[in-house]
Amino acid sequence: MAISANSARRRIRVIDLETAGSASHSVCEIGWQDVIQETTGRWELDEERGARFVNPGGPISTQTMAIHHIVDEDVAGAPFWKDVAPQVLRPTGGTVALAAHRATFEQRFCLPRLSGGARWICTWKCALRTWPALPSFSNQGLRYERMPTGLDRAVGLPAHRAMPDAYVTAHHLRDMLNASSLEQLLAWSEQPGLLPRVPAGPDRKRPWGELGDDALAGYARDRDMDIRFSAETEQRRRGNQAAVPENAVIQPSLL
Known part of the structure; x- marks a missing residue:
């Protein structure tokens, strides 16, 4: 069913975090990609995406550097999480939900006081319901099992960086939203x-x-x-x- 061209389009912000992997396991990068509902009623990726470094307040472990390749020098002059998070999690124009793959991880850091109490969609939980026959439900596993339409390989790389991972997740979310309702995805996400x-x-x-x-x-x-x-x-x-x-x-x- 089409929505009014004069009404505000519904927006979901997909989030991905990279952390320092140290004792505090603090955030060192946040990335995002928006998915919006068009006037036709279908969901599509928006042009709004980005990433910001975050000062984790301590050194990044070498084991974690080897995964995402973010080093201490990258984040030395970056703002702290308490200052970055509200700006990204509460975009101008608002959102109807936040989303992430295995969202319980992101929710550990994106607390209600930072996110404004937004509801969350877990694309891992929704993938279990939407494509149960697939052999893998990791973000990158779904990427290559499904080969989502419109996914630009270059934009989705490197893996294990916040914006490319959020971009990949957003393609899964788009296809889930076009197969099931937003309310259904929210309900699945609130269950195990x-x-x-x-x-x-x-x-x-x-x-x-x-x-x-x-x-x-x-x-x-x-x-x-x-x-x-x-x-x-x-x-x-x-x-x-x-x-x-x-x-x-x-x-x-x-x-």
Whole structure:
């Protein structure tokens, strides 16, 4: 359904963070890419994207430098997180949500007082629901499994830098939004991840539906929230109405 050309277009800001990897594990770079809803109702990438270095308040570990190649000299004169975050997380014109791949990581740093209490979409959790047959659900794995339309290879590189990673994630988000509603993605993101297959152990890679009731009951007691939720969901599908509440468990919000 088309939206009014006179109404403000809905905007979601995709976020990616790189951190120092030291004891404080503080942010050293933030990148973003916006996805907007056109007047036709379809979602597309906007031209708004960027990245900013952040002073992490301490040295970057050499192990982390080897991943993202950000060195101490890059961030020495950069502003601190408390000053950068609100500017990026609360863009002019506002957003209807923030998004990230495995968003619980970004939410550890993008606290409600910095983000304005924005709701989050986790593209990892939504990928589990949207493309359950895929073998990998990492951001880069989805990139090459799916080869999203319009993804400029040069803009999406180097991997493990904040803006290129946010740009790649935004292509996944665009396609998810054009397959499901914004409200559905938000709801999925507020639940644990619904894994399509057992992730580890003797039943690794087996769909939950292939497991016997006893094995399934064991996974329903697992310490991992996503495994437990996935097993309980299969129990419910089999008719065990006590396995999962009718409104599935919502993850506690981060303070």
